[in-house]
Amino acid sequence: MKKFFYLLVLLASFTAKADSFDDFFRAVRADNASGVQSLLNRGFDPNTRDANGLTGLLIAIREPSPKVIEVLLASPKTDVESRNASDESPLMLAAIKGQKDLVAKLMARDADINKPGWTPLHYAASSGQLTIMKLLLDKYAFIDAQSPNGTTPLMMAAMYGSLESVKLLLDEGADPLMKNQQGMTATQFAQRAQRQEAADLLAAAVRSKQPNAGKW
Numbered sequence: 001m002k003k004f005f006y007l008l009v010l011l012a013s014f015t016a017k018a019d020s021f022d023d024f025f026r027a028v029r030a031d032n033a034s035g036v037q038s039l040l041n042r043g044f045d046p047n048t049r050d051a052n053g054l055t056g057l058l059i060a061i062r063e064p065s066p067k068v069i070e071v072l073l074a075s076p077k078t079d080v081e082s083r084n085a086s087d088e089s090p091l092m093l094a095a096i097k098g099q100k101d102l103v104a105k106l107m108a109r110d111a112d113i114n115k116p117g118w119t120p121l122h123y124a125a126s127s128g129q130l131t132i133m134k135l136l137l138d139k140y141a142f143i144d145a146q147s148p149n150g151t152t153p154l155m156m157a158a159m160y161g162s163l164e165s166v167k168l169l170l171d172e173g174a175d176p177l178m179k180n181q182q183g184m185t186a187t188q189f190a191q192r193a194q195r196q197e198a199a200d201l202l203a204a205a206v207r208s209k210q211p212n213a214g215k216w
Helices: 004-028 033-041 055-064 066-074 090-097 100-108 120-126 130-138 151-158 164-172 186-192 196-207
Strands: none
Touching: 004 033, 004 055, 055 066, 055 090, 066 100, 066 120, 090 100, 090 120, 100 130, 120 151, 120 186, 130 164, 151 164, 151 186, 151 196, 164 196, 186 196
């Protein structure tokens, strides 16, 4: 009889945890801040991952669920460096989406501005998020960070960002002479994307680095 009782207790505990798991991610997707807060108050781990390996914070940024983001960031237990399968951090996702206030809050929680591989600056540059780029650079983002294939933020700005983002990076000291693993420079990135103004700007920056090129 005692074993049967323990089995019932164990089963009830397992069911409660399963219910909390489902309730948490349902509340995150619905931007139900009070529901998420209630579960956190009851001890639910905010860093739990769903069936796809995503934490509540990553899902809330993706949806977006701004009220839930506030609740999660207010919890000291929330890991702001939780990353998805592509090694994308919450700060990277906020940067590419242009969520300036969220970027600032994540930085205030000591989210990694510099990391191996793709960085928040790469992501901000690729979508021309000037304000966010400035925030990151002001906090010592490595301006010539290299992705796994050697791509720099300047190359991303040249191909996908705005002319202003290219100019900002050059003004802040980005190196236009760098090449990725395919041997491409930022100028060639701009040319491939048929962005002539960016290509001209980058070519001028290259010439300024090599003032005596072509002279004997």
